[in-house]
Amino acid sequence: MIIFNQKVNQVFCKSISRSIIVISTWLMMLTIQNVHAEETTSPIEDKDSGYGKLKIAWGFGYGFDWRKSNLIKNTSNQKTSGIDNKYGLIASFQYTLNPSVFIELPIIISYLAPSTRYFNSYHNNSGDGYNIDVSILGNYYLIVKNGFSFLPKAGLGYTFGYMWQTSTRLVIDKNINDTSSVIQSSFFIRLGAEVGYFKHHIGIFFNYYFLTNEFSSIKMRTAQTSANAAIQPPVTIDSSNTYLDSFGTNIYYMYRF
Structure with a gap:
């Protein structure tokens, strides 16, 4: 036993x-x-988030656009192309489809420093402006490893800009402000790529503006009849223009929550 x-x-x-x-x-x-x-696992996922959840990212960036213009091109000192510089803040809304894919809607609001093609001939200054840029982009996490990520992106967008310049002219006993302005709107195709480390991301956009409309009210100098003649007020030229080909680039930093 x-x-x-x-x-x-x-x-x-x-x-x-x-x-x-x-x-x-x-x-x-x-x-x-x-x-x-x-x-x-994609960096856009965490234990508190699931597919389909709307999230937001914040950032800032710099961009420059090569633009051409046919506005008042018949004047001898008027440039027809130039580079506009933009310094902006970014808010991006993103919607997760699966661990590797999300759609985002970045909105960029920028201070715009236009080239001399519009205002320099009369105001002797390039002017100021603002720009609003909205696009919808598809993003794909191509590489994710130990917190690092790489994602290409592509989409379509629309941008709207307003530029102006004011000069003061003394007439007898009073000052008169002469203001020129330009409204510019464009549709564009956007391609880009982004490199991230956990929630910190740096990226670049390449923009092709395939359709641009301009509407302007620009002051131009008038010819003096003699050396002793009184200074003549400027002539206001109102015009519009449509063109097809322009290009731009944006670089940015984004914090994706």
Whole structure:
């Protein structure tokens, strides 16, 4: 009887040992799977967010556009093209479709420093302005590894800009302000790429403005009849223009929550 009990105990201990080995192996495999999942999970996911959740990102950036213009092109000192510089703040709304893909709607509001093509001939200054840029982009996480990510993106957008310049002219005993202004709107195709480390991202956009409309009210100098003649008021030229090909680039920093 004692020998039988010893054999039973041995069999029981072996069974327990085998069970512990099986459970330990299963737990180790599960841990490895979880670590691998954490390394390959998109940075836009976390334990508190699921697919379809709307999130927001904030950032800032710099951009420049090469623009051409046919406004009042018949004047001898009027340039027909130039580079506009933009310094802006970004708010981007993103919607997750799956672990690797999300759609975003970035809105960029910028201070716009136009080239001399509009206002320099009369005001002797390039002017000031603002610009609003809205686009819808598809994003794909091509590489995700240890917190680093790389994602290309593409989409369409619309931009609206307003530029102006004011000069003061003294007439007898009072000052008169002469203001020139230009409204510019464009539709564009946007391609870009972004590199991220956890929630910090740096990216670049390439923009092709395939359709641009301009509406302007620009002051121009008038010819003096003689050296002693009184200074003549400027002539206001109202015009509009449509052109097809212009290009731009944006670089930016974004914090994706």
